[in-house]
Amino acid sequence: MAELSYTSRREIDQYGFHPAVTLLAPLACILLQAVLPRVVPRLAILDLPLIATIFFAVARRNPIAGAVTGTFIGLVQDGLTSHPFGVNGIAKALLGYAAASLGYAVDMDNILNRAMLLFSFSLVQSLLLYTITRWLLGDIVRLHPLHELLAALANMVVGIPVFYLLDRFKTRD
Amino acid sequence: MDSFLGRFKNPLVLIAIVLTQVISLAIQVQGPAQSFTGTGHADSATVTLLRRWTVAIFTPVEMLLHGSGTHVRGFWANYVDLRHARERDAQLQQEIARLRMEQAASVEDAAQGRRLQQLLDFKQKYIATTVAAQVIGTSGSERSRVVYIDKGSADGLKPEQAVITPDGIVGKLRDVFPHTAQVLLISDQSSGAGVILESTRIRGILRGTDTGQVQIDNLTADSRIQPGETVVTSGGDMVFPRGIPVGTIESIAPDPLHQPYTAITIRPAASLARLEEVLVITGTQSTLPASAQQDLSIAQSTAEEQKRAADLVAERLPSLHDTTPSPDAKPGAPADAATAPAADPNAAPPRPRPVLHPDRYSPGSTPSADELTPGKPTTTIAAPVQRSPSATRPAQPEPAKAVPPRPATTPPDR
Numbered sequence: 001m002a003e004l005s006y007t008s009r010r011e012i013d014q015y016g017f018h019p020a021v022t023l024l025a026p027l028a029c030i031l032l033q034a035v036l037p038r039v040v041p042r043l044a045i046l047d048l049p050l051i052a053t054i055f056f057a058v059a060r061r062n063p064i065a066g067a068v069t070g071t072f073i074g075l076v077q078d079g080l081t082s083h084p085f086g087v088n089g090i091a092k093a094l095l096g097y098a099a100a101s102l103g104y105a106v107d108m109d110n111i112l113n114r115a116m117l118l119f120s121f122s123l124v125q126s127l128l129l130y131t132i133t134r135w136l137l138g139d140i141v142r143l144h145p146l147h148e149l150l151a152a153l154a155n156m157v158v159g160i161p162v163f164y165l166l167d168r169f170k171t172r173d
Numbered sequence: 174m175d176s177f178l179g180r181f182k183n184p185l186v187l188i189a190i191v192l193t194q195v196i197s198l199a200i201q202v203q204g205p206a207q208s209f210t211g212t213g214h215a216d217s218a219t220v221t222l223l224r225r226w227t228v229a230i231f232t233p234v235e236m237l238l239h240g241s242g243t244h245v246r247g248f249w250a251n252y253v254d255l256r257h258a259r260e261r262d263a264q265l266q267q268e269i270a271r272l273r274m275e276q277a278a279s280v281e282d283a284a285q286g287r288r289l290q291q292l293l294d295f296k297q298k299y300i301a302t303t304v305a306a307q308v309i310g311t312s313g314s315e316r317s318r319v320v321y322i323d324k325g326s327a328d329g330l331k332p333e334q335a336v337i338t339p340d341g342i343v344g345k346l347r348d349v350f351p352h353t354a355q356v357l358l359i360s361d362q363s364s365g366a367g368v369i370l371e372s373t374r375i376r377g378i379l380r381g382t383d384t385g386q387v388q389i390d391n392l393t394a395d396s397r398i399q400p401g402e403t404v405v406t407s408g409g410d411m412v413f414p415r416g417i418p419v420g421t422i423e424s425i426a427p428d429p430l431h432q433p434y435t436a437i438t439i440r441p442a443a444s445l446a447r448l449e450e451v452l453v454i455t456g457t458q459s460t461l462p463a464s465a466q467q468d469l470s471i472a473q474s475t476a477e478e479q480k481r482a483a484d485l486v487a488e489r490l491p492s493l494h495d496t497t498p499s500p501d502a503k504p505g506a507p508a509d510a511a512t513a514p515a516a517d518p519n520a521a522p523p524r525p526r527p528v529l530h531p532d533r534y535s536p537g538s539t540p541s542a543d544e545l546t547p548g549k550p551t552t553t554i555a556a557p558v559q560r561s562p563s564a565t566r567p568a569q570p571e572p573a574k575a576v577p578p579r580p581a582t583t584p585p586d587r
Contacts, residue, residue: 027230027231030231030313031231031234031235033313033314034231034235034310034311034312034313034321035235035238035310035311037311037313038308038309038310038311038320038448041446041447044311044313044314044315045315049313063183063186063187064182064183064186064187067186067187067190068190071190071194076227076230077313077314079223079224079226079228080227080228080231080310080312080313080314080319080321081312081313081314081316081317081319082312082317082319082347082355082357082361082363083314083316083317084197084198084201084202084220085194085197085198085201085220085223085224086194086195086197086198086201087198088314089194090191090194090195090198093187093190093191093194094187094191097183097187101183129316132198133316136195136198136199136202137198137202138202139362139363139383140362140383140430141362141383142383142430144384147384151315
C-alpha cells in the first residue's frame, strides 16, 4: 500500500452519508447491474454492488456497518437471482467487514490503494462465491481464473470513477 | 465476559451475521430433488415473499426504463428511420411467397405424418395460446442466468410454463409475480430440457453450465453425432412442446467432470444474450390451432395450383417421354420406344426426331461406312432419314437416304 499511518486525522476520520444516499446509491448500483447487461451483455462481467459495498465500508471505517451494508446489498442482489438468499449476502458481508477493517489502516483516498483494493476484493469475492456455491449449495462449478482476472480488472476500471462519484456525497462525521 | 464481548464485538457480530445466513441457506436448499428439467424449481412461500419484495422494488423502475427506451427507439424506427422500408417490404413479400411455396411442397408430407400419428394414437401437442412479453431486466449476475419479463400472473402466466421466441426455446418461468415473471434461461446451470437430435433421433437432456453454455451431457460418444446437427425439443419434459428448435451442435468433447459422457455444446437458436421479446406458451392442444389450419388450407390450395400448373406445362411442352403416337406411326403399332423402355428391355434405344433444316451435323446425314471410299472427301450433305418411331425397329444403322425435309408449317410434333 502507498501509505500506512495511524496518525493522520484525515485517515482516522469516519465519513457519513445522508440516509437517502445510503439507501439509494446501493439500490441504484443493483438496478444498473440488472439493466445494463440487457443492453450490453458483456457488462454482466461487472459487479457494481460489490463496488458500492467496498466504497461504503471503506468510507465508514466501521466493520459492523460494513458487514451489515454488505449483507443488505448481497441479499437484495440475491433476490433478483435464482439462487437462494445468502449466496451474495455471505460473500459481501465478509468483504464489507474486511474492507472496513482495512479502511482503518490504509489511506483509501489514494487512487492506487483504491485500485488495488477493488482488484483484490473482486478476486476474493470470486473465491468466496465459488466456495459457497460449491460447498454450501453443492453445485458443480469450476473456477475460471482468466475470466475472474478480467472481471477484477473491469471492476477496478469502473470502480475508480464510481468511487470519485460517490465521494461527492460524503459528509464528515 | 463484558470485556470479552467488548473486545471481540466486531468479529462476533460478523460471525452471527454469516452464521444466520448459512443456516437460512441450508433451510432453503432443502427443496425437491433434482428433476428432469433441472433444479430451477420455484421457491418456498417465505422465500417467494422475500423475492417478491425485492422484485417489487426494481421492476417498476426497469419497466419505466424499458418503456422510455422503447418509445425512443419506436419513434426513431417508425417515424424517422424509414429508409429502405419499401424495399424491405418487397423483400418480405417475396419471402412470404417463397415460404408459401415451400409450405405447399411439404403439405403432403405433413398430412401423411398426421395420418400416421393418428394411426399410432400419438398424442401430439400443438401450441394453442401464447402471451407475448418484453424482457425488462436481468438478474445482474453471471452466475444466475435469469431475465425478467413484463407479464405476470395477472396475464395468465404460471410457473413452469415454456418461454420461446420464433427462433427457438428460451427457458421456463420460475417465479411468477402479479405483473412480472422470472424466466430461467436454458443456459442457467439449474435448468434442463428434454431434447432430440433431429436427424439421428437420439434423445438427450439439455443443461446449462456455469459458464452460460448449453450442453447435452448425458450421452456417450457416438460417431453419428456430428457438429451442425439440429437439436429440437423432445416434449418429454412436459414443459416444452415437441419439435421446437433448440439450436445446433457446436462441438463435441469428452466431459472431464462426467466420464464416460461427452459434453455436446449447443449453439442456441434463440439469442439468449439479446432477448427483447419472448412468447410464453400458456396453452397446448392436441389438434392444430385454427390459424394453423387456415395456413394449412392455403398451403393445400397452393399445392393443388402448383400441381395443375405443372400438369399444364407438361401438356404444352415437348417431352422426351412422349405418350402421343406420332402421325407417322401405324395405327395399332406400339408407341415410341422411348415411352416404354422399362416395359420392353429389348426394344431399340430412342432415336432422335427428324429435323426441319438438316445440315451435316444432323443425325443420319453421315453416309454408311459401306458407301465411303477411303481418301475421298464427302461433300454431299444428305438429308436425314425420316424414321417412323417403332419399338420393334431393328437397332442396326440404316443407310443414308435423302428424304425431303418436312415443311416448316408442320406443327410441332408431340
